Amino acid sequence: MEKTGNHLFDSLQDSPLQTTILRAAKRVTLLPGDGLCERGKIAKSLFFLTQGVASSSVRLGDKTSCEVGLVGAEGLIGYEVLFDEEPSRTDTKMQSQGSGLCVPLPLLTRLFTDAPGFRERVLSFASCQSSIASQTIACAMRHSAEQRIVRWLLQVSDRIQSDTIRETQQGISERLNVTRPHVSLIVHKMQRQGLLRSMRGTTLIADRRGLESRACECYGVCRAEIAGLTHDFASRRKVPNILFPLGEPATPRTTSEESAA
Numbered sequence: 371m372e373k374t375g376n377h378l379f380d381s382l383q384d385s386p387l388q389t390t391i392l393r394a395a396k397r398v399t400l401l402p403g404d405g406l407c408e409r410g411k412i413a414k415s416l417f418f419l420t421q422g423v424a425s426s427s428v429r430l431g432d433k434t435s436c437e438v439g440l441v442g443a444e445g446l447i448g449y450e451v452l453f454d455e456e457p458s459r460t461d462t463k464m465q466s467q468g469s470g471l472c473v474p475l476p477l478l479t480r481l482f483t484d485a486p487g488f489r490e491r492v493l494s495f496a497s498c499q500s501s502i503a504s505q506t507i508a509c510a511m512r513h514s515a516e517q518r519i520v521r522w523l524l525q526v527s528d529r530i531q532s533d534t535i536r537e538t539q540q541g542i543s544e545r546l547n548v549t550r551p552h553v554s555l556i557v558h559k560m561q562r563q564g565l566l567r568s569m570r571g572t573t574l575i576a577d578r579r580g581l582e583s584r585a586c587e588c589y590g591v592c593r594a595e596i597a598g599l600t601h602d603f604a605s606r607r608k609v610p611n612i613l614f615p616l617g618e619p620a621t622p623r624t625t626s627e628e629s630a631a
């Protein structure tokens with residue numbers, strides 16, 4: 371089967387799981403600002419991004435919001451609902467243009483319960499997200515606004531595989547909780563140093579190595595987490611034919627895959 375570009379989905383490797391998901395999926399093109407998960411609601415569908423990056427944020431009582439995570443083509447957006455079927459705690463919207471597979475929640479809930487191969491991959495992705503969230507909290511508490519802006523620009527650039535990042539300085543300010551004048555000051559300083567070029571609503575990474583040398587350790591730690599996850603997905607053994615037709619009872623825990631694990 372042709373690779374879609376989503377690492378979690380592609381790791382299912384020509385299994386009946388992939389065929390089942392693809393049969394129910396809608397291929398979607400996404401624009402910046404498109405909503406994927408809304409706080410307080412249970413998503414009807416989850417997304418395997420194949421291109422682009424989405425941003426999750428938490429809204430606070432004073433009506434401000436802060437970005438708490440970025441997800442690209444490494445995993446499954448909205449996966450948390452598979453654990454507890456509770457409304458989302460975060461808003462997740464596209465930061466960039468992109469594309470993906472939009473898959474109805476009931477099917478993925480069923481697979482999460484019945485198909486160990488799928489469940490294992492979602493859990494690996496969740497573990498990776500948890501490690502990245504921990505590092506991001508440490509970053510927000512200890513590292514400078516400049517370091518956080520550099521980390522963010524590099525993380526988005528990695529996800530969209532481009533050095534051109536479409537985001538206003540106001541947008542960066544709101545995402546990272548850095549005042550707009552402070553963002554402007556930092557961006558202008560890095561522009562003078564030849565690291566960035568800033569145009570209306572767009573930032574171009576002009577010297578990637580130079581920018582990486584300004585990043586705090588958090589960028590490297592988070593990048594390594596994702597590299598580890600995608601390597602793990604790429605090296606997974608083929609998923610055995612363990613998917614029972616929809617409507618059959620749940621798979622017992624003695625599937626061939628789990629016995630072999």
Ligand SMILES: [Zn+2]
Nearest residue numbers: 509513586588
């Ligand atoms: Zn940091």
